[in-house]
Amino acid sequence: MRSSLRGIGWFVVTAAISVIVAASPAAGADIPPLEQRAAWFRQARFGLFIHWGVYSVIGKGEWVRHTGKIPLDEYNKLTAQFHPTQFDAAEWVALAKRAGQKYLVITTKHHDGFCMFDSKLTDYDIMSTPLKRDVIKELADECHRQGMRIGFYYSIMDWHHPDYLPRRPWEKDRSTEGADFNRYVEYMRGQIRELMTNYGRIDILWFDGGWERKSPEDRAKFREIIQMARSLQPHILVNNRANIGGDFETPEQFIPATGIVGQDGRPALWEVCMTMTTGHGSFAPTAWWGYDRYEKEFKPTDELIQKLIDIVSKGGNFLLNVGPEPSGKIRPEETERLLGIGRWMQRYGEAIYGTTASPFRMLPFFGRVTRKGRTLYVHVFDWPPNRRLVLPGLRSQVKKAFVMGRPDETVGVERSADGRDVLLRLPGEAPDPVASVLVVQIDGPVAVEPVRIEPGPDGIVHLPSHYAEIRARHGQRAKPVSEKGRTYIGNWSNPNDVVVWQFTLPSTGEYSVRIDARMASQAARGQRLVISVDGQSLSGKITAEGVAVTGRVKLAAGQRTLSVKLPDAKRTGPPILDLFAVDLIPERK
Incomplete structure (x- = not known):
């Protein structure tokens, strides 16, 4: 039954929850080990x-109620305006399949609290729109029909529910009197139960918005909800955003420099989530996940393909986002890119699906390596002019090497001197033109010396630069680029992006620093570059001639780490520097 409290838009119905529990055949089931799930x-x-x-009705991203400081009563009017008559679940799933994607994650409730599914616990849901169709049910059914795995995103944060706390900082007129977060938790528990019961097999539960509720008491409540979800869907994977750990990590809008390992030192399960948008729309420099009618710049298809390869080569998954229009159609720009990725995947999917991380920590060319058992897949982003590639430290014998899709076109193999x-x-x-793949079959175990x-x-x-790590967090801009066979770190406009090298010195010495770089835009003129190594820092100014660094560093023998930062860079601004290399020049005695 639906609540009659339409002005509030929520109501926990204990009887409905009891019925759902009784109807679940999976309750109490054993949870398979993570590796199996x-x-x-x-x-x-x-x-x-x-x-x-x-929020797509406004077209300024999924945070628009917060960024626009829209009062709740005004935002509630969007329900009557949301009428996505062009939504076609079969079309969405078919597009994902053509892109080469194997699973799909959909927002069932975002931070605004609106439920895209038919919930018996609130009237603030899809059934209160003119459409009156459970689009989540249609999408789940279509995924099952077409053999696509499906996951449900659910926001812990809820800007609509009267019992969710805290309020937005600007909601001074929205009273917290009588609000009870424990009551909200029961609402959340009931909705997760609905999602885990009424939609068939669900493969992923993708929480978000938990950063405001991190107390031990909150974590205990969320742990109980996840245990309940697992009892209903024993095979399900749950992400790490409910503040109690999880089955997989979720780096957002950046690629970990060297992948992610667990506390036991073994490769962890992780997934990069990323937008196609670049943050040049409303409220720049934020790249919104929901539809932004003002966003006109999208990551190019070739960049998205190379990001997919980069992520997989480090042992991760790539969850690439689209923000459909209020009509229910996926934007042409997003469709075009998905189909472009799909064409590449149709040729080279073998080098992506089921592969593991590269055995090489560093490569001396612009590309990546994925692995499947004793087969290495060498992804070459920029075909070398001299037509030679080095696989550094590969001690194993190569049985055969050839171009993927052309098994008769062998690749010559020889040992270095x-x-x-x-x-x-x-x-x-x-x-x-984007990423060619070489298949290198190894005779025996794969052995690589770092x-x-x-x-x-x-x-x-x-x-x-090709031996550098780009250590970043949310909003990464810097990336490797190749130009006429020469690699550099480009698109560098985020001060939080740090370029790092590790190297080994046989003895103590004093060094000056030489930077091989060029100005990437006029905005870079006069900005600082800061080098840090062993607790010592040097700085230089960027000019049209390059970067001149003054001073010396004294370094002890052993493994050392050097980092380069651009502290004056602006995320909203143009790229600052193209960095080709750093040289440490020994001071002669």
Whole structure:
């Protein structure tokens, strides 16, 4: 039954919850171990994220009630305006399949509190719109029909429910008197029960918005809700955003530099979620997940393909987002990119699905490596002009190497003079303009000796960009770029992006620093570059001629770490610097 409290829009119906519990055949079931539950997830590697709700009517992203400081009564009017008559679940699922995606995650309730499913616990849901159709049910049924895995996003935060606390900072006129967060938790528990019971098999429960509720008491409540969800769907994967850990990590809008490992040192389960939008729409520089009618810039298809490869090469999954229009259609720009990725995946999906992380920590070329047992897939983003690639430290014998899709077109294989590396001699032209794939079959176990950056014969420590790690967090901008066979760190406009190298010194020494870089825009003129190593910092100013760094550092023998930052960069501004390399020049005595 539906609550009659339409002005409030919620009501926990104890009787309805009891019926749902009794109807669940899975209650009390044993929970399979994570490796068993996650087997399909590791195989899938690529999924579709969908942020869709009444906020799409305004078209300024999913946070528009907060960013626009829209009063609750005014925001509630969007329910009557949300009429997505062009929504077609079969079309959405078919598009994801054509993109090569193996699972789909949809927002059932975002922070605004509006429920995109038919909930018996509130009237603030899809059944109160003119559409009066449970779009989540239609999408879940279609995923089951087409063999697509499905996950449900659910926001712990709720800006609509009267019992959710805290209020938004600007809601001075919205009283908290009588609000009871424990009552909200029961509402949340009931809705999760609905989602885990009424929609068939659900593969992922994707929480979000838990950062305001981190007390031990809150965590205990969320733990109980997750245990209940697992009893109803024993196979389900639950993410890490309810503040009690989880089955998988969820880095947002950035790619971890070297993947993620668990406390036991083993590779963890993780998934990068990322928008196609770039943050040049409403409320820039934020890239919204929901529909933003003002956003006109989208990540290029080739960049998205290379991000997918990069993530998978580090052992992760890629959950790529779309924000459908209020009509129910996915934007042409997003559709075009999904289909472009799909065309690449149709040719090279073998090098993505079911693969594991690269055995190489660093590569001396613009590309990545994925692995499946004794087969290495070498993804080449920029075909080298000399048609030679080095697989550094590969000690295993290569049985055969060829271009994927052309098994008769073999790739020449030889050893370097010192025996440490494998050299690949490539055909004349790149088979693919975005990412060509070479198949390297290994005879026996895969054995790779890690690359060590050490001083050359002249004592100089050369730190090229292709050996750098980009350590970032939400809003990463910096990325590797290749130009005429030369790699650099480009698109660098976020002061939180840090470029890092690790190297080894055989003895203590004093070094000056030389930067091989160029100004990426006029906005860079006069900005600072800061180098940190062993607790010592040097700085330089960016000019049209490059970067001049003054001072020296004294470094002890052993493994050292050097980082480069651009502290004056602005996320809203243009790129600042193209960084090719850093050299440490020994001071002669």
